[in-house]
Structures are given as C-alpha cells and as structure tokens.
Amino acid sequence: MPEQLDAYDGFGGTIGRTFRSSEPWWPPRTEPPRDAPNVVVVVVDDLGFSDLGCYGSEIDTPNVDALAAAGTRYANFHVTPLCSPTRAALMTGLNSHAAGMGYVSNADPGFPGYAAELPANQPTMPEIFRANGYRTFMLGKWHLTRDSELSESGDRSSWPLQRGFDEYFGFLEAMTNMHHPHRLYDGNSVVDVDQYPEGYYLTDDLTDRALRMIHGLRASHPHTPFFMYFAHGAVHAPLHAKEADIVKYRGRYAMGWDQLRRQRLSRQVELGVVEPGTELPPRNDEPGEDVLAWDDLSADEQRLFARYMEVYAAMVHSVDTSVGRIVDCLRELGELDNTVILLTSDNGASREGNERGSSHYFRGRSPEPGKTHQRRDFLELDLDNFDQIGGPTTWPHYPRGWAMACNTPFRLYKTTTFAGGHQVPLILSWPRKATHPNSIVRMQYAHVTDVLPTLVDLIGLNVPTERNGQPADAWVGSTFAATFNDPDAPTSHVEQYYEVLGSRGYYRDGWEALTYRVPMTPFREERWQLYHVAEDPTELRDLADDHPALVAELAKAWEDAAWRNRVFPLYEGGGINYIIRPDTEKPFDEPVVLRPGYPTTERYRSSRLLAGRSVRITVDWRFERGDRGIIVAHGGQESGYLLYVDEDELRFLISSCGEEHSLEAVRLPARSDSVAVDLHSPGGGRWDVELRVNGEPAARTDGLPQLFSFMPFEGIDIGLDRRSPVCWRLYEREGSFPFTGTLNTVTYVPGERAPDAPEVLLEQARSVGSALE
Known part of the structure; x- marks a missing residue:
C-alpha cells in the first residue's frame, strides 16, 4: 500500500x-x-x-x-x-x-x-x-x-x-x-x-x-x-x-x-x-x-x-x-x-x-557585493578565453x-x-x-x-x-x-493555460491573453494583453483595448484552470521558492566525515555544507616531507575550491567563474597531524579564509568570493580531483593528482549562516509576521 x-x-x-x-x-x-x-x-x-x-x-x-x-x-x-x-x-x-x-x-x-x-x-x-x-x-x-x-x-x-x-x-x-x-x-x-x-x-x-x-x-x-x-x-x-x-x-x-x-x-x-x-x-x-x-x-x-x-x-x-x-x-x-x-x-x-x-554561465548569478566589474572587464576576460569558449575550460x-x-x-x-x-x-x-x-x-x-x-x-x-x-x-x-x-x-x-514564474497566458481558439510579469509587483495590477494569434502569430498587435469582454473572459478562464490544476500560489519573484525546504533536509546541515576512497559527495548535499554560511574543514592526516597531491577538491571549471600540497607547501585556492584567488602558500613542517580551513561568512557574498596547521594559524586572506547556490556544481572529492578539475593548470600537469601520503579523514562542520543569507532573512520575516499576528 x-x-x-x-x-x-x-x-x-x-x-x-x-x-x-x-x-x-x-x-x-x-x-x-x-x-x-x-x-x-x-x-x-x-x-x-x-x-x-x-x-x-x-x-x-x-x-x-x-x-x-x-x-x-x-x-x-x-x-x-x-x-x-x-x-x-x-x-x-x-x-x-x-x-x-x-x-x-x-x-x-x-x-x-x-x-x-x-x-x-x-x-x-x-x-x-x-x-x-x-x-x-x-x-x-x-x-x-x-x-x-x-x-x-x-x-x-x-x-x-x-x-x-x-x-x-x-x-x-x-x-x-x-x-x-x-x-x-x-x-x-x-x-x-x-x-x-x-x-x-x-x-x-x-x-x-x-x-x-x-x-x-x-x-x-x-x-x-x-x-x-x-x-x-x-x-x-x-x-x-x-x-x-x-x-x-x-x-x-x-x-x-x-x-x-x-x-x-x-x-x-x-x-x-x-x-x-x-x-x-x-x-x-x-x-x-x-x-x-x-x-x-x-x-x-x-x-x-x-x-x-x-x-x-x-x-x-x-x-x-x-x-x-x-x-x-x-x-x-x-x-x-x-x-x-x-x-x-x-x-x-x-x-x-x-x-x-559569458564564458562562465554562473558569473552573472554570483552575489559579489564589494567587487565591481565594469562591462569592459568581463569583455576582456571572455576575449582572453576566446579560443577556449565551448571547450572544457569554460561554461x-x-x-x-x-x-x-x-x-x-x-x-x-x-x-x-x-x-x-x-x-x-x-x-x-x-x-x-x-x-x-x-x-x-x-x-x-x-x-x-x-x-x-x-x-x-x-x-x-x-x-x-x-x-x-x-x-x-x-x-x-x-x-x-x-x-x-x-x-x-x-x-x-x-484551449490551454500557461504559467511559469508568475507569467500567465491563456489560449482559446486562435486568441491568446497573456501577461508580462515584472517580479515583486502586485499580480492584480498586471495588464492582460490580447493577441489574435491565428492572424497575428508573432504577437505584434495588442487588441486588449478593443475587446475588453474577451480579455475578461480569458482571464477568468485562466483563473478557473489555475484552480483546477493547482497553479496557486503564484511565484512573486522574490526567490522564496528556493529557500523554503522541508524538515527532512535538516540532516544535510549536519557535519560529515569523509575518507579517501569515498565516491564524490553529491552536489546538493555538498552545497548545503557551505552555501551562505561559514564552515570549518578539518583534515586528519600524517604528512611527511615529499607527500603531495589533492587533499580536498570541491567543484570544477564552473567554480570551486581546492586544498592541496605541492613542493612541501600547503596551498588553497578558490576558482570563481574563471578567476582564481589564492592564499599565500604555507611551508609545511617536517611532520603534520592536522590542517584546518576556516571559511568565515561575514555577509556580502564573501568569505574570510584562514589556514591552520597543527592547530596554529598559518595564512589568512579576507574578502574572497563565496560560492553559492548551484556552485560548485560538482561535489566534494577527498584525496584527488575527479572529472572536471577546479584548477586546469594543475590538471594539465598532474591529472586528478591523487594524494601520495596518509590521509585519514576530512570533516566538514557547517557554521553560522551569513547575516544576509536568504534563510536568515526568511526567519526574520517569519518572526515579524508572528509578532504582527
């Protein structure tokens, strides 16, 4: 049953x-x-x-x-x-x-x-x-x-x-x-x-x-x-x-x-x-x-x-x-x-x-207040990638x-x-x-x-x-x-109704009434347009003022169809439909321990560990001089971050839509038991990043771009960088670059959400609504 x-x-x-x-x-x-x-x-x-x-x-x-x-x-x-x-x-x-x-x-x-x-x-x-x-x-x-x-x-x-x-x-x-x-x-x-x-x-x-x-x-x-x-x-x-x-x-x-x-x-x-x-x-x-x-x-x-x-x-x-x-x-x-x-x-x-x-699909969707790119900047970036557009280094x-x-x-x-x-x-x-x-x-x-x-x-x-x-x-x-x-x-x-993201339309026997949706505006103030698509298939002549009764009839037919087909509530354009999530997803916010040999952690699970929030990544390893390779890789050419060792140096970089941001390389001691990466999210779509080695601060850079939403599109790998690489230069030289030393576990502990994270703003709105009630 x-x-x-x-x-x-x-x-x-x-x-x-x-x-x-x-x-x-x-x-x-x-x-x-x-x-x-x-x-x-x-x-x-x-x-x-x-x-x-x-x-x-x-x-x-x-x-x-x-x-x-x-x-x-x-x-x-x-x-x-x-x-x-x-x-x-x-x-x-x-x-x-x-x-x-x-x-x-x-x-x-x-x-x-x-x-x-x-x-x-x-x-x-x-x-x-x-x-x-x-x-x-x-x-x-x-x-x-x-x-x-x-x-x-x-x-x-x-x-x-x-x-x-x-x-x-x-x-x-x-x-x-x-x-x-x-x-x-x-x-x-x-x-x-x-x-x-x-x-x-x-x-x-x-x-x-x-x-x-x-x-x-x-x-x-x-x-x-x-x-x-x-x-x-x-x-x-x-x-x-x-x-x-x-x-x-x-x-x-x-x-x-x-x-x-x-x-x-x-x-x-x-x-x-x-x-x-x-x-x-x-x-x-x-x-x-x-x-x-x-x-x-x-x-x-x-x-x-x-x-x-x-x-x-x-x-x-x-x-x-x-x-x-x-x-x-x-x-x-x-x-x-x-x-x-x-x-x-x-x-x-x-x-x-x-x-x-764009040579990188997510670039226009990345919230990066505090970092202003002019039109010419992106043009120059994309022209630099001209011959690669369509290939594996671009999105x-x-x-x-x-x-x-x-x-x-x-x-x-x-x-x-x-x-x-x-x-x-x-x-x-x-x-x-x-x-x-x-x-x-x-x-x-x-x-x-x-x-x-x-x-x-x-x-x-x-x-x-x-x-x-x-x-x-x-x-x-x-x-x-x-x-x-x-x-x-x-x-x-x-006859047929249409609706997506709050835009509405209704076709009946050669006529179509529709609305052009402007997000975050009242639905009842939207003007219905009317086209005789049997004679005007490219919708050039709006006849709404000539046939107000037909407009009202088709708008009413749309509403009746909407109730029959469970269209409501209409999407107002504020993004709330992405934010509201069932309680069954709360385990995705809990810490996770990953080990070498694990398959790639799936994208959505991975994103919930760090989207709009701080996170600490702790590495339990037994490093000795000469060990090299990927410790953690999350993402690909679309965007991501990478923690790896090369030439006895600990290196961390964030790739954001084709632009790389690196911390100063850290010379590792002869032996190391632990490494930690703290990604602190103060708001504004930024991360303040600190590296710790054996519990001691080793490098810090503030104001790096925070990855969000669908980014990274590829999930978390431990001990190598599978499939699309975060850093193409490293991939060309080393391939998936498996770590050669002893890597025990990598633990992700999600922290507080940024003060301007959508989930925080939603909870604030709910609190206001409850107080008003």
Missing part, C-alpha cells in the same frame, strides 16, 4: 495529501503484436523554433531534415516555457502543475503543484509502454526528481527506473558539463569515473549507449518493440561542443542576430512553416529582456558574441549527428520503416546568457540576442508566456503509416500534453487506469493523430 504523507506549506502547516510508493509498482505486461512499432522520442533542451534546417535554420541538420521530409512537421506546437514542467506534461498527459512540476525540480516550496516529483497515482509514458510489452530505454536528462533525493541516500521512487524505464543512462539534474559530466547514473547507480578520456563528449556517449541498448535487445529477441526516450543535455548551458564541429561554423555568424532573424524568416516562408506575410517583431525591448542592435556593438563584442553562436550551432549539429546514428542503426536492422520517431524541444531558446553572454552561454534569433519569428524567450517561450518544433515520422506527400507541414494547434494521447492512439496501446492502487487522473491532452495524414483534420486542443 502507498504511504500517505502531508504536503507542507513551508510555514508549519499542511495543505493537502500526497502519496509516495513504499515499494516498486509495475503493471502486468501484455504481449505486444508482432508488428508493433518501435517508438523513439527525442527532446532537445532549449532548442528554438527556428534552429533546425527544416524550420528555417542555416545550421546543418541533414538527418533531422530527412525525418521531417519523410514525416510531418508541426508549426503550431506548444510546450510549457520551462524544462521540468514540459517533461512532466510529456510523461503524464497532465498539465505540469497537476503533475507536480509547476517549476523546476530544484525548488520544493511544499505546495502540491510544485512537489518537484511526479504524482504517485499517474502512470507515466514508459510505464504505459512497458505494460504493453515494450522494453523501455532512457538516455540523458531526467530533471524530475527533487535535488534532495539525488544522492546515494535519496528516495529513488522518482528516479527513471522507478518510473517505468528498464534501462537508464544519463544525468538527473538540469544540466551538466558536456566534456566532463559531474555525475552520471547507470540505472540506479552512480557511474564511477575519476577522469574522462581525452576528447570525451556526452552526446556521443549517450548515443553509444542508446545503440548498445538497441543492439542488446535485438541480440536477445528478434522483434520485441522498444520505447526510447532520448533527452539531450544539448543545447542547454553550458554551451559545450567538439572543436571539429565548432570549426564548421567559424565565421558564419559575423552578420549578427538582426540579419540572421531576417534570413531565417525568409527561409521559413519558403519552407511553409510560417505563413507568407508573417511580420518579424522588433528586437525584444522589455525591461531586462531587451536586445542591443548588432551594429551598435564594438568590433570586439561582435567577434566574441559570434563565437558563442558558433558553439551553439555546433551543439545543434551534434544532436543531428546523434539522430543520424540512431536512424542508421534502425535502417541497418530493417526497422526504420516501422519506427515512430518524434522530435521536439522542451521550451524556447534561453536568454540565460543575459545581455552580453559558456550566448547573449540573449541569439536566443531572440533562435526563436524567430516569435517574441521573447524561455520562461515567458509569449510564443518565444513555448512555440517549438515538432517532427513526427512513421514511414509505414505515412500516406501523405512528403515534407508536410501542419498548422493545427497542439500541446505537449497531447503527445502521450497521440502515441497511444497511433499505436493502439492499452492504458492502465490506476497506479499504486490509486485511480489515475484523466488526461487533459487530446490526440492529434488524425492530423498526421489528414491536412484538414481539426485541432482537438482548443
């Missing part, structure tokens, strides 16, 4: 019930028909509407284009404006909030619509295929598990194998280093790797494993069908690509994003994915989302910004190569004709690189001007309810069942919640009506299978 749990509100109260399975749940398998098709669902992360050749791009995507030529392209397909919500809707056929994923799974504020894991009563897509006799495979990004459950001690009930996959290889979080992935999982186990081979690239590894899964099945059984969900890490940040792919695009983006948009729109009209006469909106100009004119940039800025887009194009190209390898495998097996292949994106292109992009993201171009012809980006946030490519190919002429484009409205009902309809699957002894919720999505071969089939999805 499932365990019944309280859903907490983050303020000491309960607001409902949720369920967690106390044991694995599997529906009985049925024998599939001998001619049942294979199914491959490919999701590309942060891919814009115009980024594929068959949707107007100049990027070379011949394999995807061939699928489109033999199948059907949907030009009016919509997802949610954010990754985890889209994936939850795809997996369940429910709206994202009803599936517990109104936001990314890294936030767990305690409300049912934001549970950060899929509901226990709802059969998932792989569970449905599995019940119909399919073998189920998954590769890549999952991002449907609370980050507090990602470690070896985590509850695996929301991991891929427990949600219906027979085999899984990938990463469970939002993103990872494509050259040196911080944490890969093979099934339910963490992959044990100290150092990746030279030239390693994650997309290639995922594709190799996908082919291995297919070959393993065929070696064992001649015709058991398989369902494969390939969720690419590309093209999400960090923008990492192989140098050979980057070279192919060198110089291609010197014309800039303004000209690229015009070129792509012209090509889209030729291809029929937008109607003739479609107008290109002006550059995005909303506050905080605005884009500079390319011609107003300096020559250095143009050169640097073009490099970012070259890397992005190379990533898209690598996805196409992966698709081609899977298609070739199916062709060699004689199974391509009877394989359903569906390819889409999880949201529109991302503006997370902000106005000017890049392009400026949002390129995201605007990638979303051509639509406005704005991921996380907004304008079309640029949620209108994405969808290609559906099934050669055996295609009766239409080649290269068909469909303009019927469809939504990500429709994908599961459509696959069930196309293939004729039986659907379990319960899970864990609880009745399943009815799908809100509806099949668009009729449109695959019938150009005149009406859309079956006539």
Whole structure:
C-alpha cells in the first residue's frame, strides 16, 4: 500500500495529501503484436523554433531534415516555457502543475503543484509502454526528481527506473558539463569515473549507449518493440561542443542576430512553416529582456558574441549527428520503416546568457557585493578565453540576442508566456503509416500534453487506469493523430493555460491573453494583453483595448484552470521558492566525515555544507616531507575550491567563474597531524579564509568570493580531483593528482549562516509576521 504523507506549506502547516510508493509498482505486461512499432522520442533542451534546417535554420541538420521530409512537421506546437514542467506534461498527459512540476525540480516550496516529483497515482509514458510489452530505454536528462533525493541516500521512487524505464543512462539534474559530466547514473547507480578520456563528449556517449541498448535487445529477441526516450543535455548551458564541429561554423555568424532573424524568416516562408506575410517583431525591448542592435556593438563584442553562436550551432549539429546514428542503426536492422520517431524541444531558446553572454554561465548569478566589474572587464576576460569558449575550460552561454534569433519569428524567450517561450518544433515520422506527400507541414494547434494521447492512439496501446492502487487522473491532452495524414483534420486542443514564474497566458481558439510579469509587483495590477494569434502569430498587435469582454473572459478562464490544476500560489519573484525546504533536509546541515576512497559527495548535499554560511574543514592526516597531491577538491571549471600540497607547501585556492584567488602558500613542517580551513561568512557574498596547521594559524586572506547556490556544481572529492578539475593548470600537469601520503579523514562542520543569507532573512520575516499576528 502507498504511504500517505502531508504536503507542507513551508510555514508549519499542511495543505493537502500526497502519496509516495513504499515499494516498486509495475503493471502486468501484455504481449505486444508482432508488428508493433518501435517508438523513439527525442527532446532537445532549449532548442528554438527556428534552429533546425527544416524550420528555417542555416545550421546543418541533414538527418533531422530527412525525418521531417519523410514525416510531418508541426508549426503550431506548444510546450510549457520551462524544462521540468514540459517533461512532466510529456510523461503524464497532465498539465505540469497537476503533475507536480509547476517549476523546476530544484525548488520544493511544499505546495502540491510544485512537489518537484511526479504524482504517485499517474502512470507515466514508459510505464504505459512497458505494460504493453515494450522494453523501455532512457538516455540523458531526467530533471524530475527533487535535488534532495539525488544522492546515494535519496528516495529513488522518482528516479527513471522507478518510473517505468528498464534501462537508464544519463544525468538527473538540469544540466551538466558536456566534456566532463559531474555525475552520471547507470540505472540506479552512480557511474564511477575519476577522469574522462581525452576528447570525451556526452552526446556521443549517450548515443553509444542508446545503440548498445538497441543492439542488446535485438541480440536477445528478434522483434520485441522498444520505447526510447532520448533527452539531450544539448543545447542547454553550458554551451559545450567538439572543436571539429565548432570549426564548421567559424565565421558564419559575423552578420549578427538582426540579419540572421531576417534570413531565417525568409527561409521559413519558403519552407511553409510560417505563413507568407508573417511580420518579424522588433528586437525584444522589455525591461531586462531587451536586445542591443548588432551594429551598435564594438568590433570586439561582435567577434566574441559570434563565437558563442558558433558553439551553439555546433551543439545543434551534434544532436543531428546523434539522430543520424540512431536512424542508421534502425535502417541497418530493417526497422526504420516501422519506427515512430518524434522530435521536439522542451521550451524556447534561453536568454540565460543575459545581455552580453559569458564564458562562465554562473558569473552573472554570483552575489559579489564589494567587487565591481565594469562591462569592459568581463569583455576582456571572455576575449582572453576566446579560443577556449565551448571547450572544457569554460561554461559558456550566448547573449540573449541569439536566443531572440533562435526563436524567430516569435517574441521573447524561455520562461515567458509569449510564443518565444513555448512555440517549438515538432517532427513526427512513421514511414509505414505515412500516406501523405512528403515534407508536410501542419498548422493545427497542439500541446505537449497531447503527445502521450497521440502515441497511444497511433499505436493502439492499452492504458492502465490506476497506479499504486490509486485511480489515475484523466488526461487533459487530446490526440492529434488524425492530423498526421489528414491536412484538414481539426485541432482537438482548443484551449490551454500557461504559467511559469508568475507569467500567465491563456489560449482559446486562435486568441491568446497573456501577461508580462515584472517580479515583486502586485499580480492584480498586471495588464492582460490580447493577441489574435491565428492572424497575428508573432504577437505584434495588442487588441486588449478593443475587446475588453474577451480579455475578461480569458482571464477568468485562466483563473478557473489555475484552480483546477493547482497553479496557486503564484511565484512573486522574490526567490522564496528556493529557500523554503522541508524538515527532512535538516540532516544535510549536519557535519560529515569523509575518507579517501569515498565516491564524490553529491552536489546538493555538498552545497548545503557551505552555501551562505561559514564552515570549518578539518583534515586528519600524517604528512611527511615529499607527500603531495589533492587533499580536498570541491567543484570544477564552473567554480570551486581546492586544498592541496605541492613542493612541501600547503596551498588553497578558490576558482570563481574563471578567476582564481589564492592564499599565500604555507611551508609545511617536517611532520603534520592536522590542517584546518576556516571559511568565515561575514555577509556580502564573501568569505574570510584562514589556514591552520597543527592547530596554529598559518595564512589568512579576507574578502574572497563565496560560492553559492548551484556552485560548485560538482561535489566534494577527498584525496584527488575527479572529472572536471577546479584548477586546469594543475590538471594539465598532474591529472586528478591523487594524494601520495596518509590521509585519514576530512570533516566538514557547517557554521553560522551569513547575516544576509536568504534563510536568515526568511526567519526574520517569519518572526515579524508572528509578532504582527
């Protein structure tokens, strides 16, 4: 029987019930028909509407284009404006909030619509295929598990194998280093790797494993069908690509994003994915989302910004190569004709690189009061890294001007309810069942919640009506299978709400009302805009003043849908959803003793030891002259810190988004029993750092940048520096640099939080609220 749990509100109260399975749940398998098709669902992360050749791009995507030529392209397909919500809707056929994923799974504020894991009563897509006799495979990004459950001690009930996959290889979080992935999982186990081979690239590894899964099945059984969900890490940040792919695009983006948009729109009209006469909106100009004119940039800025887009194009190209390898495998097996292949994106292109992009993704998110960088400083830093951008020493993201171009012809980006946030490519190919002429484009409205009902309809699957002894919720999505071969089939999805980060939208029969959210402003003061998207797909003409009754009707429809789907409470923009955490996470604040030979401590557990607080790191060792190597490494090229010994000197450095800060090296005595690192957090995003040897002060530096939030992205290593190195110079010379002496334990003791830490400010707000009550 499932365990019944309280859903907490983050303020000491309960607001409902949720369920967690106390044991694995599997529906009985049925024998599939001998001619049942294979199914491959490919999701590309942060891919814009115009980024594929068959949707107007100049990027070379011949394999995807061939699928489109033999199948059907949907030009009016919509997802949610954010990754985890889209994936939850795809997996369940429910709206994202009803599936517990109104936001990314890294936030767990305690409300049912934001549970950060899929509901226990709802059969998932792989569970449905599995019940119909399919073998189920998954590769890549999952991002449907609370980050507090990602470690070896985590509850695996929301991991891929427990949600219906027979085999899984990938990463469970939002993103990872494509050259040196911080944490890969093979099934339910963490992959044990100290150092990746030279030239390693994650997309290639995922594709190799996908082919291995297919070959393993065929070696064992001649015709058991398989369902494969390939969720690419590309093209999400960090923008990492192989140098050979980057070279192919060198110089291609010197014309800039303004000209690229015009070129792509012209090509889209030729291809029929937008109607003739479609107008290109002006550059995005909303506050905080605005884009500079390319011609107003300096020559250095143009050169640097073009490099970012070259890397992005190379990533898209690598996805196409992966698709081609899977298609070739199916062709060699004689199974391509009877394989359903569906390819889409999880949201529109991302503006997370902000106005000017960065060679280090987290740089613009690092709270470093007291240290002011001017525009020219970062430009010079990134120009210094120019040839390395896209390689393993950087964590890049392009400026949002390129995201605007990638979303051509639509406005704005991921996380907004304008079309640029949620209108994405969808290609559906099934050669055996295609009766239409080649290269068909469909303009019927469809939504990500429709994908599961459509696959069930196309293939004729039986659907379990319960899970864990609880009745399943009815799908809100509806099949668009009729449109695959019938150009005149009406859309079956006539209305749909949108919400992410407080931005709202409601579509009904060719009209859309939406809001542009300004964080920390009253929701009721927001003005609803209105667009007749059937005639104005690029949302140029706001008709709200001409149709006030329709605006009121759609706004009311949005609110009704929000209540039905557990959208409330709306996110106000203050970041509180990241701060509120359940009491079950309190053990992560307790001290931990680590020993040589331990696997890397998982990212979230590691971050709780030091994020926004002081911490003491104590080393119990038996040092003798000549010993050398890594004592503690936490992080990678994204940011981190390192304690090591070289030439009988104790050395400590912090790498913050590409900039290194070191303490003065300490000459060690002939023997040492203990070393301590005190990271004191006085506030302002800084650490005062002191080294002690045998209990005596040895070196001190104040005001170093404090690592925060997702940083370091890679967890703690003892006795070596695994995978992506904190210090590349040291890595080139020494590799993972294992410690050669006697290292007994390393103990982390978390201390007081900084006075301006979010958790402290939240407690102060609660105290004020209690006093007022």
